[in-house]
Amino acid sequence: MVWDFIQNQLLGMKWLTVLIQKLLTACGLDVTTRLGGSLVFFLMDVIKISILLCVLIFIISYIQTFFPPEKSRKIMGRCGGMGARIIGALLGTVTPFCSCSSIPIFMGFTAAGLPLGVTFSFLISSPMVDLGSLVLLMSIFGWKVAVLYVLFGLVIAVAGGTLIEHLHMEEQIAEFIRNTKAVELPEMEITWKDRVQTAWSQVVSTYKRLILYILIGVLIGAFIHNWIPEQWIETALGNKNPFGVVLAVICGVPMYADIFGCIPISEALLAKGALLGVVLSFMMAVTTLSFPSIVMLSKAVKPKLLGIFIAICVAGIIAVGYLFNFLQRFI
Numbered sequence: 001m002v003w004d005f006i007q008n009q010l011l012g013m014k015w016l017t018v019l020i021q022k023l024l025t026a027c028g029l030d031v032t033t034r035l036g037g038s039l040v041f042f043l044m045d046v047i048k049i050s051i052l053l054c055v056l057i058f059i060i061s062y063i064q065t066f067f068p069p070e071k072s073r074k075i076m077g078r079c080g081g082m083g084a085r086i087i088g089a090l091l092g093t094v095t096p097f098c099s100c101s102s103i104p105i106f107m108g109f110t111a112a113g114l115p116l117g118v119t120f121s122f123l124i125s126s127p128m129v130d131l132g133s134l135v136l137l138m139s140i141f142g143w144k145v146a147v148l149y150v151l152f153g154l155v156i157a158v159a160g161g162t163l164i165e166h167l168h169m170e171e172q173i174a175e176f177i178r179n180t181k182a183v184e185l186p187e188m189e190i191t192w193k194d195r196v197q198t199a200w201s202q203v204v205s206t207y208k209r210l211i212l213y214i215l216i217g218v219l220i221g222a223f224i225h226n227w228i229p230e231q232w233i234e235t236a237l238g239n240k241n242p243f244g245v246v247l248a249v250i251c252g253v254p255m256y257a258d259i260f261g262c263i264p265i266s267e268a269l270l271a272k273g274a275l276l277g278v279v280l281s282f283m284m285a286v287t288t289l290s291f292p293s294i295v296m297l298s299k300a301v302k303p304k305l306l307g308i309f310i311a312i313c314v315a316g317i318i319a320v321g322y323l324f325n326f327l328q329r330f331i
Helices: 002-011 014-026 034-064 069-077 081-093 099-111 116-128 131-141 143-166 192-227 230-237 244-252 259-271 276-288 291-298 303-327
Strands: none
Touching: 002 014, 002 131, 014 034, 034 131, 034 192, 034 259, 081 116, 081 143, 099 116, 099 291, 116 143, 116 276, 116 303, 131 143, 131 259, 143 276, 143 303, 192 259, 230 244, 244 276, 244 303, 259 276, 276 303, 291 303
C-alpha cells in the first residue's frame, strides 16, 4: 500500500489529474470530450514533468558536484578492463546531460588518455540512462520497467564500450583530440552553499533549454492520446506489426529531445496499444542517437568509428526493444 501511494500519488500525481479535472469542470468544460481530455492531458503532463524535472535535476546536479570531469577521469583512470567500463557507464548515470552536452565530456576524457572503451561506455550511458530517467519512468511505467530500462541501458553501454575497445580504433579519433595534452587541474573545495547554487543554476538552465521540447512532446502526446484512433497505433506499433521496434528506432533517431520530452509521447502511445518495447526503444533512440549529436560526434571521430558507434547503439536498442516486448506479459 505504501508503494502504491508512492507510485500513484507521489510520482504519478493522480491527485493532480483529479484536481485539474475538477477545476476545468468548474469552468464549464466537459473533460470527457476529445478537446477536454486533450487539455487535461496537456496540463497534467506539463505540470507533472516540470515538477519532477526541477526536483530531479537539482538532486542530480547536487550529486554531480562531487564528480566533476577531472575527478571522474581520475576515478576511471584507477581502474582497468571491464571494471573501468562499468564505472564509466555508471558515472554517465549521474550526469544530467543530453547526447549533445555529453560529447564535450567524452572528448575531454579521450584527450586525457582514457581507453576508448571507457569513454564510449560513458558516452552511451550518459544520455540514455540517468537517475532522472529512473524516477520519470517509475512515474509512468512502474518500478520494474524503470529498473530494467536502466539496467539494459547500462548493459548496452558496457557492451558497446567493450566491443569498441577490442577493435583498437584509437587512430579513428580526430587528431586534434589525440594531440591534446590533459591538464591537471587542482581539486577545489566546494562549500554546501556553492553546491546548492550550482544545482539551482543547473535547474534553471536545463529547464529553459528543455521547456520547448516538453511542450512539443506533451502536445504530440495529447494529440495521440485523444485524437489518433487506437486501431492505427495497434496496427503500426502493436502486436500486428513485428517490425514495430525497428520502425520506432528509425523514427526516433532523427529527433532531438531529452527523455523529459519523450515521456508524454511514450505514455500516449502505450495507452493506445503500442507495445512496451516499441515505446522504450523509441525513447532510447531519441535520447542516444539524435541527429545533432551525431553531427557533433562526427567532428571528434572518423566515419568508420562513428558508423560502428551508431551500429552498436541501434543494434542494442532494437534488441532491448524486442526483449521488453517479450517481457511485457510478465511485468
